[in-house]
Amino acid sequence: MLDWLDYRKQLMGRIGEIGKLSPDTVAGYQTLSKAGQKTGHLDAKTRELIALAVAVTTRCDGCITVHTGEALKHGASHEEIAEALGVAIALNAGAALVYSARVMDAVNAHQAEH
Numbered sequence: 311m312l313d314w315l316d317y318r319k320q321l322m323g324r325i326g327e328i329g330k331l332s333p334d335t336v337a338g339y340q341t342l343s344k345a346g347q348k349t350g351h352l353d354a355k356t357r358e359l360i361a362l363a364v365a366v367t368t369r370c371d372g373c374i375t376v377h378t379g380e381a382l383k384h385g386a387s388h389e390e391i392a393e394a395l396g397v398a399i400a401l402n403a404g405a406a407l408v409y410s411a412r413v414m415d416a417v418n419a420h421q422a423e424h
Contacts, residue, residue, distance in 0.1 A: 318375040355384040362391060363398035 329336035346357055358381035365373035381391060 312371065312375075314375045314378070317371065318379070321372045321375070353384075355381065355386050355390075358384055359386055359390060359394040363394045363401075366395060366398040367402055 325336065346352065347354070352360075358377050361373065361377040362381055365377055378391075
């Protein structure tokens with residue numbers, strides 16, 4: 311397993327390097343990241359739980375370490391995090407099922423061609 315805290319520290323250093331080379335790219339990302347906070351429709355803990363589910367779905371280790379820390383900071387329990395991850399697992403399985411149906415559709419199209 312990763313040393314998540316060390317990984318986060320290293321990641322932030324690399325992102326800092328990118329920020330020096332391309333400051334508008336990082337500034338644009340930061341604008342997107344902060345946009346949800348401005349609406350006030352979801353609380354910070356809920357946003358972080360969603361972020362964790364999306365992090366799993368997109369397979370982003372950086373997102374996992376950052377948003378785990380933030381979720382805990384905003385009071386998310388182990389049980390709430392596990393439930394959010396359960397949603398990610400179900401959605402990923404559902405997406406695989408949907409794309410499996412697309413494969414079967416492609417099989418039918420190819421068979422009709424022959």
